[in-house]
């Protein structure tokens with residue numbers, strides 16, 4: 001099996017849809033992230049990322065489980081890219097992950113486990129786009145390291161792509177996007193309740209892995 005490539009081109013048309021209104025801040029927002037949340041609510045602007053509570057719970061649980069051993073975890077954010085009044089935003093419906101080769105210093109997908117990741121993605125009952133990735137920094141606070149920046153630039157370079165970083169020990173979470181040569185924190189929000197189901201448009205078989213993530 002070839003190595004899957006994640007390229008950012010969106011093949012589906014971007015839907016013009018009003019973002020969800022029933023939102024709440026994540027309980028672990030850093031002071032900066034909390035400021036961005038409040039400012040976005042006050043100006044009624046669109047958040048960059050709308051994270052379902054299902055996805056939020058999975059990220060929390062996975063990072064908390066690995067935290068006692070100081071291990072990092074990571075996964076892909078699966079959802080949709082939408083636009084509203086000229087602003088692009090993403091909906092994260094679910095996450096996909098698999099066994100990881102992780103250590104206190106770094107984390108990466110275990111290549112042997114990729115077939116399981118794609119089987120996991122295959123069970124998703126919606127036609128998704130990989131809208132970004134998440135990983136944990138147990139005890140190191142939230143930022144993008146040089147390695148993270150390389151990952152972001154190589155695999156998540158579209159304007160809608162984000163990186164969610166969670167520190168389960170300091171209880172902090174932030175969302176970042178590339179900006180110029182560096183990165184910035186972007187406002188994100190949690191959405192409770194389900195999103196309406198999308199019709200599944202294609203099957204993601206093992207042989208279509210590269211295609212699936214394009």
Ligand SMILES: [Zn+2]
Pocket residue numbers: 135136137143144145148
């Ligand atoms: Zn990192």
